[in-house]
Amino acid sequence: MKDYKSLNHTRWDCKYHVVFIPKYRKKQIFGALRTHLGEIFHDLAKRKECKIEEGHLHEDHVHICISIPPKYAVSNVVGYLKGKSAISIAGNFMGKKKNFTGESFWARGYFVSTVGLDEDIVKNYIRKQEKEDERITQLNLFSPPKCN
Numbered sequence: 001m002k003d004y005k006s007l008n009h010t011r012w013d014c015k016y017h018v019v020f021i022p023k024y025r026k027k028q029i030f031g032a033l034r035t036h037l038g039e040i041f042h043d044l045a046k047r048k049e050c051k052i053e054e055g056h057l058h059e060d061h062v063h064i065c066i067s068i069p070p071k072y073a074v075s076n077v078v079g080y081l082k083g084k085s086a087i088s089i090a091g092n093f094m095g096k097k098k099n100f101t102g103e104s105f106w107a108r109g110y111f112v113s114t115v116g117l118d119e120d121i122v123k124n125y126i127r128k129q130e131k132e133d134e135r136i137t138q139l140n141l142f143s144p145p146k147c148n
Contacts, residue, residue, distance in 0.1 A: 005067070015066065015116075017063070018078055019110065028059070028105075033093055034057050036089075037062075037085060038055070040084075049072075050066055050068045054123040058133060082105075
């Protein structure tokens with residue numbers, strides 16, 4: 001039997017595959033920032049009664065499989081994660097100590113898809129995405145340059 005979660009009058013299992021990128025798709029998510037973001041995303045999700053089931057931080061995008069209670073809109077939770085993490089990045093990595101209003105690290109949009117019964121497939125995709133990105137990068141290293 002599936003393990004459903006409960007609210008006062010609701011039994012639920014709502015999971016979403018979410019992908020978002022840094023502003024201008026800059027390759028910025030590596031090293032200490034990558035470790036920090038992993039911790040901060042889990043902490044922020046917990047504050048909204050959500051749980052990150054699976055996640056992976058690539059250097060230029062983030063994949064998350066997140067469980068969100070039906071009382072929250074997905075857009076609110078994703079906005080919260082992106083906004084609060086941008087403030088944390090500004091304070092810990094960009095030397096800003098106060099006046100965090102208007103901080104922007106992430107691009108405006110995001111991709112979201114319901115997981116439904118394909119949860120294992122989505123989690124497996126997220127796990128293997130980095131290896132696939134590395135494979136494609138390696139293939140591009142050996143391809144001849146394009147002439148314009």
